[in-house]
Amino acid sequence: MAASLRRATVHDLCQMEDCSQRCIPERDAFLVQRFTVSVLCWPQLQWVAQGHDGRIVGYVTVDMDQREGIAYVRSIAVLPPHRRSGLATKLVNLAHSDMIRVYDAECAKVNVRQSNDVALKFFSNNRLGYTEHELMNLNHEEDDGEPFCVLRKQLRERQDVEDQPRPGAGDGGGNPGDEEVGPANHRPDDLGLEWLFI
Numbered sequence: 001m002a003a004s005l006r007r008a009t010v011h012d013l014c015q016m017e018d019c020s021q022r023c024i025p026e027r028d029a030f031l032v033q034r035f036t037v038s039v040l041c042w043p044q045l046q047w048v049a050q051g052h053d054g055r056i057v058g059y060v061t062v063d064m065d066q067r068e069g070i071a072y073v074r075s076i077a078v079l080p081p082h083r084r085s086g087l088a089t090k091l092v093n094l095a096h097s098d099m100i101r102v103y104d105a106e107c108a109k110v111n112v113r114q115s116n117d118v119a120l121k122f123f124s125n126n127r128l129g130y131t132e133h134e135l136m137n138l139n140h141e142e143d144d145g146e147p148f149c150v151l152r153k154q155l156r157e158r159q160d161v162e163d164q165p166r167p168g169a170g171d172g173g174g175n176p177g178d179e180e181v182g183p184a185n186h187r188p189d190d191l192g193l194e195w196l197f198i
């Protein structure tokens with residue numbers, strides 16, 4: 001089924017929630033509030049697929065740790081009638097391009113439940129090329145005991161000169177009135193998002 005791809009806006013939040021709830025078990029589905037944070041903080045990294053009737057049929061949500069240069073794919077879903085036509089691959093690849101172009105990200109990571117065979121195959125197939133990095137337990141109050149596979153994809157070579165500033169990764173020490181250049185420097189853990197997984 002045909003769908004067009006574009007960046008998500010605040011007008012898509014309710015339909016992204018609907019798509020998430022229809023595709024992902026309740027414990028991991030994202031609500032409007034969660035999408036809002038990502039769309040407002042890292043607008044370039046949120047992509048949706050829109051069906052010919054205007055409904056959102058898929059999305060990818062990404063958070064960016066600009067200090068570390070790591071992009072975290074937080075949630076991805078495509079409605080069943082639109083699956084296996086490469087839609088999710090295109091969404092992730094669009095986000096990859098902007099991770100590099102806008103944020104100069106060094107790598108992308110995704111935490112996938114060990115039982116989610118489809119997602120593990122999806123991220124590790126040779127079109128996306130994520131590789132298993134480590135197995136991890138959440139160890140916090142929302143932990144249901146199931147380990148997560150942390151998958152990782154290198155986006156570019158590590159920088160030799162570690163102290164080169166990344167886009168938007170300033171130290172906040174500018175003078176009053178200085179013009180801010182580049183994307184805002186938000187970190188998932190500053191926003192209390194470090195324990196959100198898919």
Ligand SMILES: CC(C)(COP(=O)(O)OP(=O)(O)OC[C@H]1O[C@@H](n2cnc3c(N)ncnc32)[C@H](O)[C@@H]1OP(=O)(O)O)[C@@H](O)C(=O)NCCC(=O)NCCS
Nearest residue numbers: 023076077078083084085086087088089119121122125198
């Ligand atoms: C995972 C998901 C987003 C994939 O969406 P999609 O648009 O069907 O993915 P693509 O068509 O881009 O698939 C690319 C490749 O991933 C793998 N893949 C995707 N779905 C698969 C399935 N059901 N079984 C096995 N491999 C699968 C295949 O290698 C596929 O390539 P192929 O079709 O040429 O064999 C979708 O199945 C989904 O929404 N699942 C429910 C939500 C979810 O689990 N999200 C991930 C949480 S980490």
